[in-house]
Amino acid sequence: MKVLVAIKRVVDPNVKVRALADGSGVELANVKMAMNPFDEIAVEEAIRLKEAGKVAEIVVVSVGPQQAQETLRTALAMGADRAILVKTGETVEPLGVAKVLKGVVEAEQPGLVVMGKQAIDDDSNQTGQMLAALLGWAQGTFASKVELDGDKARVTREVDGGLQTVELKLPAIVTTDLRLNEPRYASLPNIMKAKKKPLDEKSPADFGADVAPRLKVVKTEEPGGRKAGVKVGSVAELVDKLKNEAGVL
Ligand code: AMP
Numbered sequence: 444m445k446v447l448v449a450i451k452r453v454v455d456p457n458v459k460v461r462a463l464a465d466g467s468g469v470e471l472a473n474v475k476m477a478m479n480p481f482d483e484i485a486v487e488e489a490i491r492l493k494e495a496g497k498v499a500e501i502v503v504v505s506v507g508p509q510q511a512q513e514t515l516r517t518a519l520a521m522g523a524d525r526a527i528l529v530k531t532g533e534t535v536e537p538l539g540v541a542k543v544l545k546g547v548v549e550a551e552q553p554g555l556v557v558m559g560k561q562a563i564d565d566d567s568n569q570t571g572q573m574l575a576a577l578l579g580w581a582q583g584t585f586a587s588k589v590e591l592d593g594d595k596a597r598v599t600r601e602v603d604g605g606l607q608t609v610e611l612k613l614p615a616i617v618t619t620d621l622r623l624n625e626p627r628y629a630s631l632p633n634i635m636k637a638k639k640k641p642l643d644e645k646s647p648a649d650f651g652a653d654v655a656p657r658l659k660v661v662k663t664e665e666p667g668g669r670k671a672g673v674k675v676g677s678v679a680e681l682v683d684k685l686k687n688e689a690g691v692l
Contacts, residue, residue, distance in 0.1 A: 444554035444591075444613075445500045446489045448523065449544055450482035452507050452514040453564040466662045469564075478514045481559025483521075484619040487626040488589060489557050490522040497591045498555075500524050504547050506540050506654075508532055512642060519637035520629030526642040531654065537565070539647070539654030541573035546650020548578060553614065555596065560585050560618040571618035581611035585620040 454460055454469070455477040461470040478486075492498040503518040504527040505511040515526035529543050548556060561568035575582035583589070583598030587606065590597045596611045601620045611617075629637070647654045675681045686692040 444498050445502060445551065446492065446498050447544075447548060447551055447553040447556045448482070448485045448489050448501060448503045448518065449540075449556065449558040449570070450486065450503055450505050450514055450518055451479040451540075451559070451562045451564075452476050452505060452511040453479045453562055456480055456563055462663045462665045466664060468660060468663050476510065476514070478517055479559050479562045479564075481561060481563070481619050481621070482518075483626040484621070484623050485557040485559055486518045486521050486523060487624045488586075488617075488619060490627070491624065492555075492589070492591060493522070502527065502551055502553065504529065504544065506531060506535050506543050506647070515642055516634075516637050517629060519640040519642070520634040521627060522633070523640075525640060527645060528642060529645045529647060529650070531647055533654065534656065535647070535654045536656055536658055537567045537569035538573055538657065539652065540570050541577055542652040543647050543650050543654065544570070544574050545577045546652055548574075550650070555591070555613060556580075556616045557589075558616065558618050560620055571616050575616040578614075578616075581615040582618070583609050583611050583615065584618040586617050587620050587622045589617055589623070 455475040458475050463470055489498060489501045493501055501523040502525045503515055503523045505515050506529045509530060512528055515528055519526055527547060558571045571584060572582060583596065583600060585601045586598045587601045588599035594613050596613055596615055598609050598611060598617055600607045600609060675684060
């Protein structure tokens with residue numbers, strides 16, 4: 444079975460994001476970029492399924508600028524077999540990405556698509572669900588465990604207040620949650636090997652996808668600063684402050 448993994452190039456999670464002075468977005472010039480952390484988990488899961496003999500080929504795909512090639516190479520160095528960059532200079536919203544991915548799925552015919560539950564830049568948490576709807580496929584979102592068994596996938600989902608296990612008929616979409624696995628680092632020899640792995644370049648038009656934006660960002664602002672804390676001398680003082688200053692007791 445072939446697995447398709449969708450990966451997005453985002454601002455590195457360790458970078459402090461700054462809003463642009465005119466509020467039109469966030470500062471991206473000279474900012475370190477990285478693979479969306481939930482997508483690293485998706486790549487790792489696909490590799491583990493391949494190591495377990497359940498999967499034959501892992502194809503990674505990213506919709507983004509030329510530099511998203513580097514992100515795809517990272518996935519190849521982790522263990523993916525082949526990459527597709529769907530190149531675009533514009534910001535593509537989740538619906539646009541889902542339409543492109545639908546085209547990729549139709550061309551590649553994977554038995555399973557693994558994606559992150561959300562991209563940490565736009566926090567949309569939409570693309571996997573939209574892709575499932577466009578394809579008419581089953582979906583197992585927020586996965587903390589994935590088991591493949593013949594033409595079925597059993598997915599344990601992290602839901603409010605506990606875990607839910609669903610059984611999906613393949614082909615299906617799975618989106619990853621934080622506790623699914625811990626992604627591996629690519630070794631130096633594998634980084635070298637990844638340079639020779641195939642990376643195809645396509646455009647949204649190759650898949651007939653309309654990626655024109657439907658949303659307009661009205662304003663982007665940083666959260667208000669936090670007030671400095673105070674040290675209290677005793678439990679009694681703490682209780683007094685909570686009662687009389689904070690008004691929470
Ligand atoms: P979102 O709906 O934007 O929060 O993203 C959810 C997931 O969809 C991500 O974790 C990726 O797996 C996938 N995704 C979103 N945008 C892209 C993109 N531009 N290229 C490839 N995959 C993407």
